[in-house]
Amino acid sequence: MERSESNTQLIPNEEEKGYTNDYSSGYESGSGSSDGEYQDKSSVKSTTFTTLDKIWNEQHHQSTKEKMNFQNTMELSSHLRYIISMPELCDVTFLIGSKQVPVYGVKAIMGTRSRVLYNIILKKQRELEFGAKNPKVQTKNKQRQLKTDHHLTIPVSKYLPEDFQKIVEYLHCGTVxxxxxxxxxxxxxxxxxxxxxxxxxxxxxxxxxxxxxxxxxxxxxxxxxxxxxxxxx
Missing domain, CATH: 1.10.220 (Annexin V; domain 1)
Incomplete structure (x- = not known):
């Protein structure tokens, strides 16, 4: 049986329709082949996906190298120092010395910075919770709590107010x-x-x-x- 070769085009001529050479239907003629063999679609897609992955990895690697770390700790420290100067922004009050000079702070910050202070604050909170359930204790603590704008109050007797204020500032701002x-x-x-x-x-x-x-x-x-x-x- 003799083999016949067909000259019929399977797709319209790309140049006639104004298509560029970058566009492909997925079929490509093999170089040096005269019997109309074509490349399998799956191999074309695999090659395309591999190329896309390579491009994405290169772009991702480039963007990673272009990262910049920015810090502005001075402004953060200034804002935190402002917070502890405003009683309404704080939730714990230390009454220092015999004159019970108030020094304000934020429980979350102080408890995070010092395990000892965390235990002191937690103990005081539990005392208040117990007092809220006990009518007699609640009556005794009611007036004291009103004097400190409902802040958690902790007496500290062995420090000068100005020195303890510096300790609190260091805990909040990281500088002293x-x-x-x-x-x-x-x-x-x-x-x-x-x-x-x-x-x-x-x-x-x-x-x-x-x-x-x-x-x-x-x-x-x-x-x-x-x-x-x-x-x-």
Missing amino acids: DISTSNVAGLLCGASQFELGDLRTACLDYIEHCSRIGSICLLIPSAKRYSHHSSGKH
Whole structure:
């Protein structure tokens, strides 16, 4: 049986319809083939998908390299310092010293920064919950709670108000100015509330004062905290 070759076009001429060479129907004539063999569709699609994956991976890799990290901690610190200066924005009040000077803070921040403070705040909350269920305790605490605008109140008797305010600022803002007048109070607070980085900074400052011969300026601050082990040290 003789083989006959057909010259009939399977599709219209692309140039006649204005199609570009980039368009393909999915059939391609094999190079050097004279018997009308064509490439399988599945292989064409596989090649196309592989090319698309390659392009996507290249673009994704390029976009990853173009990432930029931006930080503005100074503005964040400033906003947090503003928050603790506004009692209506805070939910915990520390009453410091015999005069019960109020120092305000945010429970979530302080509890996250210090495990010791977290336990103190949690204990006080449970006491209030128990008092709410007990009519006698509720009557005793009602007037005290009204005086502090319904904030959770925690008395602190062994710190100067200005020193404890610095501790609270450090907990919220992450920055604090250490000086000869407050280093003892900050060191005691850092030790009690387990703030290791602040404690290290205070010890470094004390060592610096010792090197430059101004260690005597720390004595008045230390005497005010002689009841605390870190103050004695």
